[in-house]
Amino acid sequence: AQKVTQAQTEISVVEKEDVTLDCVYETRDTTYYLFWYKQPPSGELVFLIRRNSFDEQNEISGRYSWNFQKSTSSFNFTITASQVVDSAVYFCALSDGSNYQLIWGAGTKLIIKP
Amino acid sequence: GAGVSQSPSNKVTEKGKDVELRCDPISGHTALYWYRQSLGQGLEFLIYFQGNSAPDKSGLPSDRFSAERTGGSVSTLTIQRTQQEDSAVYLCASSRGLAGFYEQYFGPGTRLTVT
Numbered sequence: 001a002q003k004v005t006q007a008q009t010e011i012s013v014v015e016k017e018d019v020t021l022d023c024v025y026e027t028r029d030t031t032y033y034l035f036w037y038k039q040p041p042s043g044e045l046v047f048l049i050r051r052n053s054f055d056e057q058n059e060i061s062g063r064y065s066w067n068f069q070k071s072t073s074s075f076n077f078t079i080t081a082s083q084v085v086d087s088a089v090y091f092c093a094l095s096d097g098s099n100y101q102l103i104w105g106a107g108t109k110l111i112i113k114p
Numbered sequence: 115g116a117g118v119s120q121s122p123s124n125k126v127t128e129k130g131k132d133v134e135l136r137c138d139p140i141s142g143h144t145a146l147y148w149y150r151q152s153l154g155q156g157l158e159f160l161i162y163f164q165g166n167s168a169p170d171k172s173g174l175p176s177d178r179f180s181a182e183r184t185g186g187s188v189s190t191l192t193i194q195r196t197q198q199e200d201s202a203v204y205l206c207a208s209s210r211g212l213a214g215f216y217e218q219y220f221g222p223g224t225r226l227t228v229t
Binding site for chain 2 (some may be wrong): 033035037042043044045046047050055091095098099100101102104105106107
């Protein structure tokens with residue numbers, strides 16, 4: 001069975017600190033896709049990244065970076081020099097690529113204090 | 115606008131009444147999804163449309179819930195005889211194809227309150 005665990009329910013940091021959101025997944029598929037979505041207070045989820053299981057290169061996009069490690073079944077998300085606008089709930093999700101459903105994690109609420 | 119739109123943004127209804135929630139997906143997106151999100155909770159999958167067909171309705175919580183999509187575009191989620199436990203934010207998303215592969219674009223949601 002597929003499963004996504006985001007063990008951190010809520011994280012609170014002071015602005016400019018670096019913060020890492022953990023995502024651990026379970027799957028028996030050899031081909032799968034991992035996603036991160038952001039849900040700001042406005043409520044509208046926004047796609048951040050998709051990574052397939054064959055690409056283990058870390059990705060960096062501005063202050064955002066993602067560390068994909070198949071050995072530990074983790075796809076962690078780091079925000080460098082956090083800003084108040086980063087405050088949101090972040091969801092990690094998993095799929096086998098051929099399904100219409102994603103397996104969603106419970107989400108991590110990130111609070112950035114000024 | 116080019117994004118997914120949902121209406122109404124807020125709906126307060128009395129227990130036992132029927133409600134209709136509307137979703138306008140991004141033009142050209144063949145896949146459309148409905149989710150439910152209770153306060154402070156994750157996403158609960160309700161139903162998925164590919165074109166006008168709904169291959170899987172198993173996520174609908176009860177037979178009081180139904181959905182349709184017409185013209186491969188607009189979708190309506192209908193809740194009959196609303197109950198207080200139906201109170202939640204209902205999110206719609208569209209994508210170019212299967213959500214397991216393509217990114218989803220979400221609407222702002224409809225906040226439903228059943229009194």
